[in-house]
Amino acid sequence: MDKLSLGTLGQHLQTLRQAQGWSLSQLAAAAGIAKSNLSRLEQGNGNPTLDTIWRLAVQLKVPFGTLVAPIAVPLGEDGVEVRLLDQGKDRPQVDAYWMRCAPHTLRLAEPHTPGARESLILISGTLEAGPEGDTRTLSAGDTLTFAADRPHLYRTEDTWATLLLSVVYQEESPS
Amino acid sequence: MDKLSLGTLGQHLQTLRQAQGWSLSQLAAAAGIAKSNLSRLEQGNGNPTLDTIWRLAVQLKVPFGTLVAPIAVPLGEDGVEVRLLDQGKDRPQVDAYWMRCAPHTLRLAEPHTPGARESLILISGTLEAGPEGDTRTLSAGDTLTFAADRPHLYRTEDTWATLLLSVVYQEESPS
C-alpha cells in the first residue's frame, strides 16, 4: 500500500505557503507553532502531530486532506506520476487527474471505452500528446481535447511536463 | 476558525473500525501501532502523529481527510470552494485550481492581468461560465477557454458543480 512520504508534504507545505505570500515566520506565528517546527516540516523531516497539521491547514485555507493527500503516488515506473484529483458523480462519468512526466519519457495509453474523450491542460513544460498518428505539441497554458477510444500517447522531450487531465466516458446508451 | 475536536476523531475512528468488523487489537496490529495508542485515540485523548493517522486511514480504506474532517469543510464565503492544485514554473505562468460551487451560487471574478486566459474542465454538475455577456453553459466533461482579462463569472443553477480551472498569465513583454 501507499507509504507515507514526508518529503512531498514538505514541498507541498512550502508551495502553498509561498503561493499565498506568507513567510515561514509569519505562518508559524499565525498558526501558533514554533517556526523551528515548521522549518523542519518543510524540509521533509519530522512527523507532524494532528494538531500541527490542523493549524497549518486552517491558516493555509486548505481542506486538510490537500496538505497530505498528494503524497499518494500511485505509479511511476515509467517516469510518469499520476494522481486522481476527483471523480464526477454525474453522467457522463468524468475522472480528473494530475499528471507529471519526466523528461524523455513516452507513455502509451490503451484505448478507453468507446466514445471516451480526454481533455488536457498543460501547466508547465512541453508535451506531445494525442491519438497515435495525430498528436499535437503543447506548451504551458495550452489545452487539447481528443478521442480517447483509440491508442494514445504522451511524450516529453527535454523538459518535465505537468498537466491536468480529464477523461470523459461516453454515456452508455440505455438500450 | 474551526478548532480541532479530538472527540470526533475518536468517535469516527471507532465507528469506522466497528463498521468493518475489526477489533481494536486487530486494527492496531494490522496498522502496526500499539493498541494502547489506538485505545487512547478512540477515547478522544491524544494527538496522533501523521504517521499514525496515515496507517489507520490505509487500513480503514478511507481517504484520510475523512478520518479527521468527516464533513467536508466548504471554506467558501460565497458557497465556492477553491484549492490550488499546482503552479507552473515556466513562461507563461499557469495556475491550476480545483473548484466546487454550491447550487444557486454566483461568483464574480475580477479581471486578471492583460492577456490572461482561463480554461475550465467540468467534472460534474452544470455550470454557466465565461466573460460577462458571453457565457456558456457546460455539463460534465465539457471544456471552455476564454479571455480572463475581463470580468467573468461562474454560476450554478440547481446542482453542484465541480471543475478544474487553469489561469494562463500572458507573458510580459520585457520592455
Added chain:
DNA sequence: ATAGAACGTTCGTTAAAAGGAACAGCTCGA
C-alpha cells in the same frame, strides 16, 4: 468451576515532536 483466549483498559518507560533561543544570511535606511 476453570483454564484459555479473546476483548479493551491502564500503567511506566522510551523515543520523538514541539518549543525556545541563538545563529548566519540578507535587505534596507540612516
Added chain:
DNA sequence: TCGAGCTGTTCCTTTTAACGAACGTTCTAT
C-alpha cells in the same frame, strides 16, 4: 559602516505521543 529588521536555519530543552507489558473483563470450551 553600522544597526535594525527581516529571512530561514540549527542547536538544546521540554513536553508528550508511542510503545510494551500488565491488568481486569467477558465469553467459550473442556
